[in-house]
Amino acid sequence: MNLAEPQKNFSLKAYNTFGIDQVAENFISVNHIDKLRETLLKYATKDLFVLGGGSNLLLTQDVPGLTLHINLKGKEIIDTYDAENCVLVKAMAGEVWHEFVLWSLENGLGGLENLSLIPGSVGAAPIQNIGAYGVELKDSFVRCDAVEIETGILKTFDKAACEFDYRHSVFKTKFKNKYIITAVYFCLTKQNHLLKTDYGTIQTELTLQGVENPTPSAISKAVISIRQQKLPDPKMIGNSGSFFKNPVVEKTIFQSLKEKYPDMPFYEVGDLVKIPAGWLIEQAGFKGKRFGDAGVHTKQALVLVNYGNAKGRDILALSDKIQQTVFKIFGIQLLPEVNIYP
16 A cells, blocks of 8 residues: 655644644645554654544644544444344544434434534544533443554454543543554444433423424434534634533532532532533633633633634633633632643
8 A cells, every 4th residue: 555645844724623723744644544554654753643633632833743634434333232222333533423423313323412513533532531411422432443553553442441531531641642543333222212311401402392202313403402502613713612621529619619609500420519611711701701813702611712813822821811710719720621732
């Protein structure tokens, strides 16, 4: 297989949803796993930056070495997985996540409907353990295939090996920059779907749409409607969705805050309490604020936006200011959900 030569001084503006115009010293897009492995072996000595959909990324400077864009495509139903109710589904890493969700629904499969309209690629989903409206990727995840960067060897990681946690996996810690996910496998339901409608405003939206007996497709439509009302389209205004994780605190800390702020929303997570970061940011006075071309979205304070010509460092400076202010007011440290380069 002939390998393409890297493109030099390649603009990454179209490859990150913030629309930050940073430059890759060398850029290669791979659409076949053999090409990926051969590229890794040929350019193993170069600084390597792996790029998926660019939807969870803030670039603050140009990228030296080699930027490797993972563009592996394909999705299929492989086999019955769990008795007669689940099927095993495989999706390649370069598939657009939301398009994959819609494809699963078109095939009558449930499990991913609450994760509709999340930006990004399938390959990035396990790294972040993406989640929304009471559902996380790990709930339907079976395993993933990943290529070891140093050797080009293909390895399989089951759910336990991925060490999933809230917006977290092993690929963000001890295996960071060591593997490239190439395919992800899911157990999706054919019937007896485990529907989750009690998180956020899903049930309210279903009622507005006249849905009394929801299906996975109906829940997906409700989630899409809710997200479109709150979140800006990256094609219209640069953003990376939720910029910060929702903080999780001890119940004693929450009770103390609740006494001072009785309207504070919350979700119990076992023995801990999750507080919406967007609410904290809004209470800190940042919702709708603009600092040059960097700003906080007018409808959802959790979303930082690029109004046109913001640099990555402008967005980063705004996020730092938000973190400092929220900590000063509430004593809570917000952590970024977005990956910041470098």
